Amino acid sequence: MSLLQPDNEIGMILQTLFSFAFIVYLFYAQRIQAMTMLRQIETTLRKIKVLRDEGKTTAIETINEIGKPERDPTPMVERFMEHFMIEPMSMDPAGVVGKLGSILNVREFTFEKEVEVMAPNAEPSERNNIENLLEASLALNIFYKVIRHYYLLGKKTMNIYIIMQIHMILPLILQQIEAYSSALTAFKDGMPIGDGVGAIVAAKLLNGAETREVAKEMVAGEIEYEGRRVIITKARGPGGSVGKPGDAVTNLLNENKGNVTMLITVDAAGKLEGEQVGDIAEGVGAAIGGPGVEKYKIEQAATEHNIPMYAVAIKQGIEHVVAPLVEPLFEATDKAVSSVKGLILDYSKEGDTVVVAGIGNTVGVAQ
Amino acid sequence: MSGETTPIVGGATQSWITLAAMIIVGALALVSLYMGFQAYGNEEIEIAFMYMIIGTSGFIAIGYAFFRPKPTSMDPLKPKKFDVITTLECPQCNLKRVRAFQRGDYIYKNDEPCTRCEGKMIITSIHTRKEEKKK
Numbered sequence: 426m427s428l429l430q431p432d433n434e435i436g437m438i439l440q441t442l443f444s445f446a447f448i449v450y451l452f453y454a455q456r457i458q459a460m461t462m463l464r465q466i467e468t469t470l471r472k473i474k475v476l477r478d479e480g481k482t483t484a485i486e487t488i489n490e491i492g493k494p495e496r497d498p499t500p501m502v503e504r505f506m507e508h509f510m511i512e513p514m515s516m517d518p519a520g521v522v523g524k525l526g527s528i529l530n531v532r533e534f535t536f537e538k539e540v541e542v543m544a545p546n547a548e549p550s551e552r553n554n555i556e557n558l559l560e561a562s563l564a565l566n567i568f569y570k571v572i573r574h575y576y577l578l579g580k581k582t583m584n585i586y587i588i589m590q591i592h593m594i595l596p597l598i599l600q601q602i603e604a605y606s607s608a609l610t611a612f613k614d615g616m617p618i619g620d621g622v623g624a625i626v627a628a629k630l631l632n633g634a635e636t637r638e639v640a641k642e643m644v645a646g647e648i649e650y651e652g653r654r655v656i657i658t659k660a661r662g663p664g665g666s667v668g669k670p671g672d673a674v675t676n677l678l679n680e681n682k683g684n685v686t687m688l689i690t691v692d693a694a695g696k697l698e699g700e701q702v703g704d705i706a707e708g709v710g711a712a713i714g715g716p717g718v719e720k721y722k723i724e725q726a727a728t729e730h731n732i733p734m735y736a737v738a739i740k741q742g743i744e745h746v747v748a749p750l751v752e753p754l755f756e757a758t759d760k761a762v763s764s765v766k767g768l769i770l771d772y773s774k775e776g777d778t779v780v781v782a783g784i785g786n787t788v789g790v791a792q
Numbered sequence: 793m794s795g796e797t798t799p800i801v802g803g804a805t806q807s808w809i810t811l812a813a814m815i816i817v818g819a820l821a822l823v824s825l826y827m828g829f830q831a832y833g834n835e836e837i838e839i840a841f842m843y844m845i846i847g848t849s850g851f852i853a854i855g856y857a858f859f860r861p862k863p864t865s866m867d868p869l870k871p872k873k874f875d876v877i878t879t880l881e882c883p884q885c886n887l888k889r890v891r892a893f894q895r896g897d898y899i900y901k902n903d904e905p906c907t908r909c910e911g912k913m914i915i916t917s918i919h920t921r922k923e924e925k926k927k
Contacts, residue, residue, distance in 0.1 A: 435823060435827065436827065436843075439820065439823070439824055439827070439843070439846055440842075442820065443846050443849075603872075606872070607872055607874070610872070610873075610874055611874075614893065614895045615895065615896070615897075615898065616874075616876055616893060616897075616918060617898075617899060617918050617919070625899065628899065628900060633900070662898065662899075663898035663899070663901070748872075748874070749874045749876050749919070749920050750918065750919045750920065751919060751920050752919045752920060752921070752922045754919070755917055755918075755919040789897070789898045789899060789918055790898060790899045790900070791898050791899060791900040791901060792900065
């Protein structure tokens, strides 16, 4: 029996098939690869659609349950989910932070008003939670629409480079989407989230001390620790809010006419793969995320008064940031409190004033 | 919203086509391997090598089809469920109680009356229950 013998029919068929497959692969390899990638994107898109729809349903159900509106909030929720923000022009960067801050303030004001109309009977803290819930739904909707855009564009053009762009970053996007979907549960019921560790540390340091409002949705209280006057600020809880820590720190430093020995910021920080959830790290600078406006204000105020900035970071994965608080992170807040106290003892002396800012979303955390 | 009406083609509905293709490729690969061994028995080494390459390629293709990402229908589509617990402590008698989280709970809330003394219990922690490691 021989493959090359013409009388061997099966051999001829196999050889023809093999040659045919080789030729097909020679000309259509890229197309086959594009189709495989498209299929994977499609698989993810289906999952995202389910999560996006779940976000919308959860928001509507929560508004109906808590806000008890007189009319159906569905059209308002759908309108909210399409909301967008145009960032300021940065060709001339002078004053761009102020412009961004102004736009963010308008956004915040608009969201507050929208929620007030949607859920007229909700308490202020519940409104904050609904606002956060709607923002999570909005984020899921944007993710869905952007991925769908690249999927359909890739499918239409069959351009492998368009398809590859979205395919390569898909695992990272999926991580963020899953994080936002976890946020739905947290904001729906007002549970503390991973990002709230800074606020929990501040609340633990305050330990029931009397607080007063120092900026929009920001409170501050004073304690005495080893002869030092410690002023602690955090967002006003228990509703979901990050407040305006930049304004709070600026006001506190101005109130004390710059007679502050050190400023410590405590915040959640992204962990690198291999690091443990709840690891604590100490450093210098302003530990605060977000669009950068509040960070700018803190840095500006500290530089103006020549106050050294210290930072305590509580490490967590992207999947923990807006998800209900996990036990290792709650336990880490005790370690962060010790870390803050250690910094105070090491870098200040008796009679000094220290400002501590607990940064993060204070949902489910009072003061 | 337009997204709800936009059809997304493909996915799980194509699985039977893939299965049929895998069966055909598998059968051809088997035949090829059989012929390869037969040629090897007849000491036709070059021909045997060629058949075996074809047969092995077929099985590699089937293996790829098995291990590539599964259709969406097999993926968990619902958002994660969290088992969140609230810990309450009485500042007077230090009684500690753990219960499931309820809407309205927040850290440092003066919650329910203490069952041991006259005091009010305070919520001291809210977090998810630690997942037990799979053995």
